[in-house]
Amino acid sequence: MRQTFDIKGGPQDGRAHLPLLRKALENMGLDGFYVPHDDEYQNEYLPDANERLAWVSGFTGSFGSAFVFTDKAVIFADGRYTIQAADQTAPELWDREAIPEPGAFGWLAKQDLRGKTVGYDPRLMSPNDVALLQAAAKKSGAMLVAVDENPIDTAWTDRPPQPMAEVAPYHVKYAGVAHDEKRADIGKALEEDGIDAAVLTSPSSLAWAFNIRGGDVMCTPLPLGRAILHKDGTADLFLDEAKVSPKLRKHLGNTVTVRPLSDIDEGLSELSGKTVSLDPDLASAWFFDTVEAAGGTIVRQRDPVALPRACKNEAEIKGTTAAHIRDGVALTRFLHWLDTEGQSGKVTEIEAAIRLENFRDEYDSLKDLSFPSISGAVEHGALPHYRVSEASDRTLELGSLYLIDSGGQYPDGTTDVTRTVPIGEPTADMIRHYTLVLKGHIALAIVRFPEGTTGTHLDVLARHALWQAGLDYQHGTGHGVGVYLGVHEGPHRIAKAWNAVPLMPGMIVSNEPGYYREGQYGIRIENLQYITPPAPIEGGEIDMLGFECLTFAPLARDLIDVKLLTKEERKYVNDYHKLVWKRLNRKLPDDAKAWLKEATKRI
Structure with missing residues (x-):
């Protein structure tokens, strides 16, 4: 079993560890310290x-921050984690505030901290966030200090070791393009922009640019390291020496110099007098400070690997298509189980998540889950980022909805799919809301659009039917997905918030509108799809991009109100189910095959 359900943390951690941090602050001459939920690599997991916020507070949510002072401690969490933060932090030690209002920096700006010294770790913060922190500290009257050593690391005496998984070559049959060719193309683009070198701080960029994979991060095959990519396509790759094998050195060849990770300071100092590309959204303030101190001229721009990585080549599309078929078989077997044994009213969220994981695990090619499964029954389904634990586990009650959002990591692709199914007899509201979500999903699946269109332009399509009913959902509609990389990948996305990156051929993006009735149920329908090249439309004048579906698993026919669908929408459902049957039926055992035949009947 790859996922665990005994989520660590809790008030006891804050009670034990907060005094240790305060002692470290005293020894460093600090009155306070800012603790973000970020590590040196901006990892999602x-x-x-590197779980410093969890260590000091007991709060294990994936988004939050804290200020710790000698006489006060405040934790900040957004709406996804308000209840969790309250449960996991000791009320006598921690005040709780919300994100986005007032947010950590907004809160700091309103405090009277004249004569106080507040520290921060520049390795954990982007330069933009440091600027916001500086502005807030100025308003509060505090003196802000960048620390050379994080006081949590000093106080955390039983801190786990950093991960040291061996870094392995990623076969070109999956990558599609040799790593030296990739870097040569990026180097040429740097030279055309008058840039001498790019500092790559994102593990995903290292994995893609060097055709390597690692095992340092949960659910994502990433190697933790850094790189300097020069305009001639050569590179310095900084990795802990324990991760480097002779096989890896042979794979990288003589255009890549492998250096110890501890040499990164020296590597940055060698950029003196050069023009250097750094991404302010991915690189910490420490990189900017170090390059500037070395005499380098910084150009702030998007990581040059991000866009090439997002636009999948033919081999990557072929591979991820195959991975999605295998994943679809596993999910369909699970949905069959859910529609039979899972209708007892006695199955729990954890039991269901484990059953789906076991179906996926029957494939030897499964390397990991792509994220901890979101297995939400009844009111838990209304929490879009719910993570079941042994403490929260509940049954899939009759007369309710069950939402399962999950995915797998395979050598040839990364999957992410959500299905919502009825347990017992659904109510009229459940059917209506599911159908409205489905209408939005279909609109985003069939749309054609001109080059230059961004995800922001398309977001309204997924929300239109819900909006007309006075409903909405408070999360993005689509995120990028890697190929045996991160399940959440930029730079593109589909959401209300503005995103300036145009959708381009080869990009993979999720299509996942939803609806959440607080305290009762949640609905989300998610497929992955990739963007197809511009093609003509009969009678049209402009070639248009479109989407090709990657995910194949049946929709919940019992939740579809056919009367609410247009003729075109009904055609989409029938055509999609026809494809699901065609792609999967010969790979299923007889009982699941018979069930799928019924599940994909025409509506």
Whole structure:
């Protein structure tokens, strides 16, 4: 079993560890310290050794921050984690505030901290966030200090070791393009922009640019390291020496110099007099400070690997298509189980998540889950980022809805799919809301759009039917997805918030509108799809991009109100189910095959 359900943390951690941090602050001459939920690599999932916020507070949510003072401690969490933060932090030790209002920096700006010294770790913060922190500290009257050593690391005497998984070559049959060719193309683009080198701080960029994979991060095959990519396509790759094998050195060849991770300071100092690309959204303030101190000229721009990585090549699309078929078989077997044994009213969220994981695990090619499964029954389904634990586990009650959002990591692709199914007899409201969500999903699946269109332009399509009913959902509609990389990948996305990156051929993006009735149920329908090249439309004048579906698993026919669908929408459902049957039926055992035949009947 790859996922655990005994989520660590809790008030006891704050009670034990907060005094240790305060002692470290006293020894460093600090009155306070800012603790973000970020590590040096801006990872989505943090290695245990980098869970500093959880260590000091007991709060294990994936988004939050804290200020710790000698006489006060305040934790900040957004709406997804308000209840969790209250449960996991000791009320006598921690005040709780909300994100986005007032937010950590907004709160700091309103405090009277004249004569106080507040520290921060520049390795954990972007330069933009440091600027916001500086502005807030100025308003509060506090003196802000960048620390050379994080006081939590000093106080955390039993801190787990940093992960040291061996870094392995990623076969070109999956990558599609040799790593030296990738870097040569990026180097040429740097030279055309008058840039001498790019500092790559994102583990995903390292994995893609060097055709390597690692095992340092949960659910994502990433190697933790850094790189300097020069305009001639050569590179310095900084990795802990324990991760480097002779096989890896042979794979990288003589255009890549492998250096110890501890040499990164020296590597940055060698950029003196050069023009250097750094991404302010991915690189910490420490990189900017170090390059500037070395005499380098910084150009703030998007990581040059991000866009090439997002636009999948033919081999990557072929591979991820195959991975999605295998994943679809596993999910369909699970949905069959859910529609039979899972209708007892006695199955729990954890039991269901484990059953789906076991179906996926029957494939030897499964390397990991792509994220901890969101297995939400009844009111838990209304929490879009719910993570079941042994403490929260509940049954899939009759007369309710069950939402399962899950995915797998395979050598040829990364999957992410959500299905919502009835347990017992659904109510009229459940059917209506599911159908409205489905209408939005279909609109985003069939749309054609011109080059230059961004995800922000398309977001309204997924919400239109819900909006007309006075409903909405408070999360993005689509995120990028890697190929045996991160399940959440930029730079593109589909959401209300503005995103300036145009949708381009080869990009993979999720299509996941939803609806959440607080305290009762949640609905989300998610497929992954990739963007197809511009093609003509009969009678049209402009070639248009479109989407091709990657995910194949049946929709919940019992939740569809056919009367609410247009003729075109009914055609989409029938055509999609026809494809699901065609792609999956010969790979299923007889009982699941018979069930799928019924599940994909025309509506």
